[in-house]
Amino acid sequence: MQVTETLNEGLKRAYTITVTAAELDAKVQEKLIEAQPDVEIKGFRKGKVPLAILKKQFGSRVLGDAMQEAIDSAMKGHFDATGDRPALQPDVKMVGGDSWKEGQDVVVEMSYEALPPIPEFDATGIVLERLVVKADDAAVAEALENLAGSAKSFDDRKKGSKAKDGDQVVIDFKGSVDDVPFDGGSAEDYPLVLGSGSFIPGFEEQLVGAKAGDEVKVNVTFPENYGAAHLAGKAAVFDCTIKSVKEPKPAEIDDELAKKFGAEDLAALKGQIAERLEAEYKGASRAVLKRKLLDQLDALVKFDLPPALVEAEAAQIAHQLWHEEHPEEHGHQHGSIEATDEHKMLAERRVRLGLLLAEVGRKAEVTVSDAEMTQAVLAAARQYPGQERAFFEFVQKNAQMQQQLRAPIFEDKVVDHIVAMAKVSDKETSKDDLQKAVEALDEL
Structure with missing residues (x-):
């Protein structure tokens, strides 16, 4: 088996993989020997069918599997040896295609864009400010008024x-x-x-x-x-x-209102509201902190990006934004949507940060536990009341859906890992200022 490089330009790679006819025949023989103990043909006892007869009867059927295994093995060996990681699924084409005949060498052309090497960076040099908002009496009173309004x-x-x-x-x-x-x-x-x-x-x-x-x-x-x-x-x-x-x-703001919402009395309800508000503020503050971190990482770490990955991301962004602008269109019969320069710039940022966070997470051995995945599936299943079981089964059988649920958990854990090494100072601020900071996220 021979792998010959035909292109090495930037992140673009191309190779020719040759599996000789003799190697392929040996692979077929190996698979027939492996299957021989379980084969039973009229005139022969189980496991005693001669290889020559097995090859005549099953050889062509086994040949396709043997060819695929040989090519897969060559590709795996290549990636193990070079350390390359393809940005997208490699493009693999068989030379000769339909004209190939048994007894000939198998020649395959493989091309891909390799993931770039990710530069190291010093997370301890990152400086961040965390906004801290306390649930004051006015915010609790406003929330109480809203509760009373909902119970009117x-x-x-x-x-x-x-x-x-x-x-x-x-x-x-x-x-x-x-x-x-x-x-x-x-x-x-x-x-x-x-x-x-x-x-x-x-x-x-x-x-x-x-x-x-x-x-x-x-x-x-x-x-x-x-x-x-x-x-x-x-x-x-x-x-x-x-x-x-x-x-x-509106309902009266008293102990009876508190009991309607599961609290022992009004004081207990106020305490619950304060806790909920501060949890909301903390979540909003984290979103602002995360954006500040990503902005710094985007400016701090630069490397070449796989063009195909950027193009795919830009196309996805353009498609998503088009549907947000045309909510009446639920299908995809809208023709092609061209990605603009703005879409491409956003795609470059997302791809760069995605690759960077993935590399940091890989080196730090960040993982998503089964318990965390279960919680994510439970949260997603709540969007389909009455169909939770069907949703669970769908997720179990759909690797792409599992990845969609796992990715944001992994990203948040990597962000926490970097923040833990950065210099972070707390700044007390008002609810209004925090709200402005959150609204500014959508403007960027």
């Missing part, structure tokens, strides 16, 4: 009062398209909070100003991306009867 009740307004935004109207309604009622388009005694956005766009606004006893025709158009395809984009009329108009009444 509704009381009847005075007779003849007009419904306002935020009021609850109890209605009977019947919907029709082209004067034909449709399934799910009617209900009785339905409590609807005006301004909640729970109905079709434009529906709730037409009930503002209505009084108990009024009958209102609401004209709306179903969105183009409406879940029920037979209604999507259709104009509809809803005949509504207003049965009552109710004004919101």
Whole structure:
């Protein structure tokens, strides 16, 4: 077996792998000998079938496996010997293709872009500032007000009062398209909070100003991306009867409210809120710290990037951003999307940092434990209520999905590893300033 270099330019590599006919024949013979004890053919006892007969009957079937194993073995030997790690799956082509015949040497052309050597850097020279925010009384009071608002009740307004935004109207309604009622388009005694956005766009606004006893025709158009395809984009009329108009009444902030949310009393609820707020602040602060670290690493460590990896990342970024700008498009029948210079710059940053963090994690032997993966799968499964088991089975069978769940955990652990070596100082700040710092992340 021979491996000959044909290209070594930058990170681009190309080789010719030759497996001689004799080597291939020996591999076929080896596989037949391995299978011989389990083969049974009429006229011969199990395990006693002569190799010549086995080769005649099964040789062509075994040949393909032998050829693949020989090539795989040559590639593995090459990567072990050179230390190269391909950025993407190597491109492997058989010379001659369909014209190859048994008895000939097998010649394969392999090309790839190698991952670059990653320069060392001194993490102790990195200087970072961690924003620290305490949950003050004002923040706890604001959170309590929000909780009281979510636990609000509704009381009847005075007779003849007009419904306002935020009021609850109890209605009977019947919907029709082209004067034909449709399934799910009617209900009785339905409590609807005006301004909640729970109905079709434009529906709730037409009930503002209505009084108990009024009958209102609401004209709306179903969105183009409406879940029920037979209604999507259709104009509809809803005949509504207003049965009552109710004004919101926030819950009292007292021990009873605390018990509704599982706390022993109001003091205990305030303590829980403070803990939750500080956990949120800590998470936001970490996001800001991580961005500052990545910015420094991006400026500090430079190396050549595999062009194919950058192009693939730029294409993915362009595709993702296009869908964010066109949320109505759920499929991929939108033709090609060209990556801009801005996409390519962002792709270079992501690829550089991704390779750098992967190398730091490899050298530091950072791993993602089974328990951490289980927690990640559990968190992801919560997005599919009622289908958790199916999601677990999907993840178990899908290596790509496992990698998608593992990657952010690995990255965060590597970031923590670097931060632990860096010079980090704490700076107390306000909630508003932290919020501005978080919002600035989206602007970069």
